[in-house]
Amino acid sequence: MAGISGAETKAKRIGWGLLNTVAVIYALVxxxxxxSLSFKSSATLTDGNFIPRExxxxxxRNIFAxxxxxxxxxxxxxxxxxATAIAVVFGTMAAYAIARLDFPGKRLLxxxxxxxxxxxxxxxxxxxxxxxxxxxxxxTWPGLILPYITFALPLAIYTLSAFFREIPWELEKAAKMDxxxxxxxxxxxxxxxxxxxxxxxxxxxxxxCWNDFLFAxxxxxxxxxxxxxxxxxxxxxxxxxxxxxxxxxxxAVVITIPIILFVLFFQRRxxxxxxxxxxxx
Amino acid sequence: xxxxxxxxxxxxxxxGALAVQEVNLEIADGEFIILVGPSGCGKSTTLNxxxxxxxxxxxxxxxxxxxxxxxxxxxxxxxxxxxxxxxYPHMTVKENMAFPLRLAKVDNATVEKKVKEAAEIxxxxxxxxxxxxxxxxxxxQRVAMGRAIVRSPKAFLMDEPLSNLDAKLRVQMRTSVSRLxxxxxxxxxxxxxxxxxxxxxxxxxxxxxGGVVQQIGAPQFLYDQPANLxxxxxxxxxxxxxxPATLENGALRSVIGDVTLTDRIRRxxxxxxxPREVILGIRPEHFEDAAIVEPAKxxxxxxFTSHVDVLExxxxxxxxxxxxxxxxxASAELQELAADAGxxxxxxxxxxxxxxxxxxxxxxxxxxxDIWFDADKVxxxxxxxxxxxxxxxx
Ligand SMILES: Nc1ncnc2c1ncn2[C@@H]1O[C@H](COP(=O)(O)OP(=O)(O)OP(=O)(O)O)[C@@H](O)[C@H]1O
Ligand SMILES: [Mg+2]
Numbered sequence: 026m027a028g029i030s031g032a033e034t035k036a037k038r039i040g041w042g043l044l045n046t047v048a049v050i051y052a053l054v055x056x057x058x059x060x061s062l063s064f065k066s067s068a069t070l071t072d073g074n075f076i077p078r079e080x081x082x083x084x085x086r087n088i089f090a091x092x093x094x095x096x097x098x099x100x101x102x103x104x105x106x107x108a109t110a111i112a113v114v115f116g117t118m119a120a121y122a123i124a125r126l127d128f129p130g131k132r133l134l135x136x137x138x139x140x141x142x143x144x145x146x147x148x149x150x151x152x153x154x155x156x157x158x159x160x161x162x163x164x165t166w167p168g169l170i171l172p173y174i175t176f177a178l179p180l181a182i183y184t185l186s187a188f189f190r191e192i193p194w195e196l197e198k199a200a201k202m203d204x205x206x207x208x209x210x211x212x213x214x215x216x217x218x219x220x221x222x223x224x225x226x227x228x229x230x231x232x233x234c235w236n237d238f239l240f241a242x243x244x245x246x247x248x249x250x251x252x253x254x255x256x257x258x259x260x261x262x263x264x265x266x267x268x269x270x271x272x273x274x275x276x277a278v279v280i281t282i283p284i285i286l287f288v289l290f291f292q293r294r295x296x297x298x299x300x301x302x303x304x305x306x
Numbered sequence: 307x308x309x310x311x312x313x314x315x316x317x318x319x320x321x322g323a324l325a326v327q328e329v330n331l332e333i334a335d336g337e338f339i340i341l342v343g344p345s346g347c348g349k350s351t352t353l354n355x356x357x358x359x360x361x362x363x364x365x366x367x368x369x370x371x372x373x374x375x376x377x378x379x380x381x382x383x384x385x386x387x388x389x390x391x392x393x394y395p396h397m398t399v400k401e402n403m404a405f406p407l408r409l410a411k412v413d414n415a416t417v418e419k420k421v422k423e424a425a426e427i428x429x430x431x432x433x434x435x436x437x438x439x440x441x442x443x444x445x446x447q448r449v450a451m452g453r454a455i456v457r458s459p460k461a462f463l464m465d466e467p468l469s470n471l472d473a474k475l476r477v478q479m480r481t482s483v484s485r486l487x488x489x490x491x492x493x494x495x496x497x498x499x500x501x502x503x504x505x506x507x508x509x510x511x512x513x514x515x516g517g518v519v520q521q522i523g524a525p526q527f528l529y530d531q532p533a534n535l536x537x538x539x540x541x542x543x544x545x546x547x548x549x550p551a552t553l554e555n556g557a558l559r560s561v562i563g564d565v566t567l568t569d570r571i572r573r574x575x576x577x578x579x580x581p582r583e584v585i586l587g588i589r590p591e592h593f594e595d596a597a598i599v600e601p602a603k604x605x606x607x608x609x610f611t612s613h614v615d616v617l618e619x620x621x622x623x624x625x626x627x628x629x630x631x632x633x634x635x636a637s638a639e640l641q642e643l644a645a646d647a648g649x650x651x652x653x654x655x656x657x658x659x660x661x662x663x664x665x666x667x668x669x670x671x672x673x674x675x676d677i678w679f680d681a682d683k684v685x686x687x688x689x690x691x692x693x694x695x696x697x698x699x700x
Contacts, residue, residue: 085697102658175398193390193392195388195390195392196392196394198359198386198388199388199392199393199394199453200394200405201358201359201379201380201381202384202386203380203385203405203406203409203453204380204406204409205380205409206378209409213405214394217396218395234646
């Protein structure tokens with residue numbers, strides 16, 4: 026009996042392993058392809074080799090040679106970080122209130138934020154274009170930060186209120202009994218427990234802002250506020266007849282790095298099941 | 307350490323629910339007092355008001371002679387143990403226990419010393435560096451106790467601290483809680499809905515029902531002299547038997563036999579101005595197999611004969627269950643008790659009776675048995691008010 030079940034689990038494990046490998050390869054091949062392209066010289070760009078025959082850093086040198094890409098990178102980082110910070114702060118407050126308090130209009134608030142999250146962004150593009158031009162926000166940082174916050178807030182509120190609901194509020198009472206002021210109770214007990222939720226939300230919101238192309242392409246017109254996804258589409262080769270694919274690939278690799286760093290940095294703080302053991306169960 | 311006084315304390319929740327009504331209670335310094343009652347009777351609310359976690363709607367709460375109604379929990383110097391333990395999951399056992407001391411800005415050396423002492427008392431020394439999620443239920447419970455005792459507060463409040471443990475552990479922890487309280491001599495208010503805990507732990511027991519205190523007294527006193535039907539039915543396990551009865555010319559008639567009242571009971575009944583129809587209450591241990599009762603005592607009690615429904619032999623004694631034909635005793639209190647015990651929907655045909663007979667009894671399951679009861683041990687209750695007509699202060 027034991028032998029049979031052992032064989033069964035072994036077969037199962039191999040099956041799952043195979044499936045996982047296929048899935049990982051499927052997801053990674055395009056990424057690796059881009060990486061490979063970015064290291065090819067313009068002459069060998071279209072040779073179809075997966076591993077570049079000769080490694081070249083020309084593409085990277087090129088994109089950093091002009092201000093076009095560097096400006097876009099600065100815009101991207103600045104806009105995404107500011108929008109993320111504001112959305113997470115407001116989202117935390119709103120989610121805390123939603124999870125914790127009963128106030129009139131709570132359902133309405135949740136309903137509206139859900140509505141915003143589902144709203145097709147493309148239908149907002151032309152009105153936003155007109156409004157921002159009228160207000161002088163067009164092609165400025167706030168002109169992108171504002172719509173990003175609008176669409177990131179529902180996401181933030183939803184993720185965070187799920188996290189807040191998980192925190193046993195008896196802990197706050199216990200802290201009070203142990204002699205903490207409300208501020209100390211929040212700082213020493215609630216905040217550390219809510220932190221994983223806040224970081225998770227920050228990552229999701231940051232990625233959302235970082236990846237956006239639709240607003241970036243429609244609400245900007247110059248280097249003043251154009252972010253990397255939009256700037257990529259304006260890339261040209263060093264001459265009109267040169268294929269810009271190598272530069273685009275290099276830029277694509279470069280803009281993935283902040284996301285990877287961001288996730289790695291915050292991942293340490295996201296410890297699943299941190300709240301288990303607070304209360305029985 | 308201090309005494310705690312509740313002076314007509316009332317709690318009305320914002321939604322209008324009256325949870326606690328004019329509770330008067332004086333808890334002496336060092337006393338171990340138990341709040342007991344069925345679910346929803348206002349025990350936790352009372353405790354939370356003493357803690358400062360709930361506002362007091364009306365009345366006054368004094369700790370150590372000082373009015374504390376308006377004081378925040380942290381300024382009352384009281385520690386609380388929660389039913390869920392409420393341990394801080396991101397801190398180790400040691401940090402959990404040290405937390406109140408750190409907040410009080412106690413210096414490091416003293417914190418170390420106090421935590422070490424508490425850990426030794428509670429047998430937690432080898433778990434100090436672990437996180438609560440890696441502990442067993444009993445260990446978590448002890449950490450919660452440890453967090454309460456480290457800073458030597460004026461009083462401990464405990465809200466059903468053992469109800470999440472399994473039966474065996476609960477009995478073990480019950481003795482250690484009791485020992486710990488004696489050792490520290492700290493005033494303790496302990497909430498439970500388990501009448502066994504109430505009987506075994508406290509110096510005094512407060513029985514509550516629907517936000518109103520029913521009776522306050524030592525466990526044995528509540529057992530012997532319940533003030534009303536509710537206390538009589540709540541305290542004691544198995545609980546008191548209730549049978550409708552009629553008072554007539556100094557005699558008491560009921561399905562468990564007719565008896566003449568003893569002089570003591572007659573005097574009490576007369577001064578209490580008892581109605582004709584009463585409810586007779588008698589505890590299981592006041593029955594005996596008529597065959598083994600001394601002849602002299604036999605006449606001083608009532609007798610009935612019935613088939614033994616179920617017989618449970620405990621070795622030391624035997625529990626015999628009977629089902630007699632007749633109307634059940636009816637009163638609001640008894641209905642509420644039955645609902646709390648979850649037995650209100652059992653088809654209640656006839657009167658069920660639990661008797662405790664000595665092991666020498668020859669009663670056999672399914673066979674008829676002659677059962678005697680002690681006439682001086684009956685308690686009589688007024689069915690409309692629930693009041694105990696045979697209640698004496700001492
Ligand atoms: N926050 C609240 N708002 C309104 N009513 C409440 C609130 N908390 C408790 N109550 C009501 O007050 C009454 C007493 O509740 P309490 O929690 O004190 O009962 P309890 O004796 O501790 O019961 P249990 O044994 O189930 O814990 C109940 O009827 C309950 O419905
Ligand atoms: Mg309770």
